[in-house]
Structures are given as C-alpha cells and as structure tokens.
Amino acid sequence: MTKTNFSSEIFSAATLHLDVLDEFIAVVQGKLVATDNAFARDSLTDLLANLTEQRETYLAFAAPTMVATAA
Structure with missing residues (x-):
C-alpha cells in the first residue's frame, strides 16, 4: 500500500466515523x-x-483544513 493509498484509507475511515458520530450525537x-x-x-x-x-x-483526520481554519 502506498503512502497515498494509506492516507486515502485513513481519510475515508475518519469520514465514515464522523458520519456515525454525527448520527449518534x-x-x-x-x-x-x-x-x-x-x-x-x-x-x-x-x-x-x-x-x-x-x-x-x-x-x-477527515478534514484537517477545517480544523486549521476553526483554530
């Protein structure tokens, strides 16, 4: 797995977790x-x-630019 694929997998997983957390919240x-x-x-x-x-x-992990902007 390349670094790009690994980053993509982390992004996808984090986005999925965010969706689940938003629904649960x-x-x-x-x-x-x-x-x-x-x-x-x-x-x-x-x-x-x-x-x-x-x-x-x-x-x-899912949206690092959003976190940097909010800080």
Missing part, C-alpha cells in the same frame, strides 16, 4: 430533549460530551 440530543429524568439527562450530557470529543479527534 443527533440521537443523544433528541433523547436528552425528550426526557425529564435528571439522572438520564446527566448521563446523556456526559455521553454527548464524550461523543463531541471523539468527533473532534476524527475531524482532525
């Missing part, structure tokens, strides 16, 4: 809005923070 946000249970809200808020952190990591 949307589900968690929807559940967070829909519940009045304080424990569930705290738990979902923690999960959302973790997912957002993971998203930032994958974003660095």
Whole structure:
C-alpha cells in the first residue's frame, strides 16, 4: 500500500466515523430533549460530551483544513 493509498484509507475511515458520530450525537440530543429524568439527562450530557470529543479527534483526520481554519 502506498503512502497515498494509506492516507486515502485513513481519510475515508475518519469520514465514515464522523458520519456515525454525527448520527449518534443527533440521537443523544433528541433523547436528552425528550426526557425529564435528571439522572438520564446527566448521563446523556456526559455521553454527548464524550461523543463531541471523539468527533473532534476524527475531524482532525477527515478534514484537517477545517480544523486549521476553526483554530
């Protein structure tokens, strides 16, 4: 596998992970809005923070120019 192919594979995988994380974040946000249970809200808020952190990591691989621009 060449360096270009390897980079392409990393980019593709990171983009796929971003898509999955975005979908999961949307589900968690929807559940967070829909519940009045304080424990569930705290738990979902923690999960959302973790997912957002993971998203930032994958974003660095999937769209490095976007990260550089946002900084």
